[in-house]
Amino acid sequence: MSTQDAIELLGLLAFAELSAQMRLAVDAALSPTPAHRLTHAGLSANAHGRMVALTNLIAEYGVDGQSVVVRYNDAFADYESRTRSETWYERVLKGYVGHSVALDFCKLVAEALPDNLQERITAIIGKTNESENAAAILSAKSESDPTFASRLALWGRRLVGEALGQIQGLVISNPALERLVIAAAHNLGTEVSSPTVQEQQKLETAWVFSKLTADHARRMDRIGLAA
């Protein structure tokens, strides 16, 4: 694991938090009740705090954190433009799915990093209660409105497809992330093995994405929606 690769992952993670901050503030602005507005405003500010903590962590390597974050400015642009949500609840699900998949990916890939760095990342991104909030909102909504729930379930399947496609695109276009994915799969002891290195790496990458898909299914389960 090179330091440069670690910095790339931290940059992606910091941008994921910046995206979350902006998204949650819009959730606040559009929220159906003043109470939801206040909750989302607080979550938005928290996401900003995590971004700052991550850019500070990058700075410890003698690199300007913000200059790394801005490289990921368009990292989720495809996901955003391909999943225009119509209702506030669809927005919340979109954030829940997209941010969770991005975070799960970063956590998984962080397995390629030294233990102490992994722990520091976990200490920063572990502080979120954004998913719990989204899960509570979406569970309540799908319980009270079964028709809407099946629409949400459909939307969730669409979202996870786009989210995984977005992450795959990122990995393909970013050699540092690709190296980390392969190293993480190794470290996690995937049981895939193949005679050629290239084939082996493909299988390991596929294994990472199958894990993300399984995580998503568990998440949808938790809010009472079929994955």
Added chain:
Amino acid sequence: MSTQDAIELLGLLAFAELSAQMRLAVDAALSPTPAHRLTHAGLSANAHGRMVALTNLIAEYGVDGQSVVVRYNDAFADYESRTRSETWYERVLKGYVGHSVALDFCKLVAEALPDNLQERITAIIGKTNESENAAAILSAKSESDPTFASRLALWGRRLVGEALGQIQGLVISNPALERLVIAAAHNLGTEVSSPTVQEQQKLETAWVFSKLTADHARRMDRIGLAA
């Protein structure tokens, strides 16, 4: 000055900061460069911090701060819906004008509060560099693009009219704010005087709004736009 009236002003101020947080996050999301995005994201998080400080101040009076803030949930809805901006720079000017007028109003009316409370409010809302940032962006833009500058100047006149109308509407519909406006004008020693109390109060209220208009003109001047 009753405590209840002070709480109302703090609630309005806290909501102004919540609005600023949400607006600045959207500015970040829509910003033309990644650098502007990071700046606005930081400003958004700072506005949230001020909102929290203000609700904590309300809580010192034994009142739940959030319950006061949510009463002002629609305080700026007319201004928002009547001033749809087309470009990012128009958005920035809209925020600059709207938030500045709201803040100037609150600061002016805070003259009706006891000195120590005034100081505490100033300590909280004095920490913003949002206006400096907007002024820098708008000055640079109007210097580099004179045609756009005259469009912005026109937009600024439209905005201040709507902002003052919004504040007047708030004062008329909120007896606590109306009492504070009259008390502040008294404390500031307006030189208006009239034989009837009602007429006197009308003149004092008008004086407050003429002061806000003058503040706005100075602000537009600073960014090189005709008020």
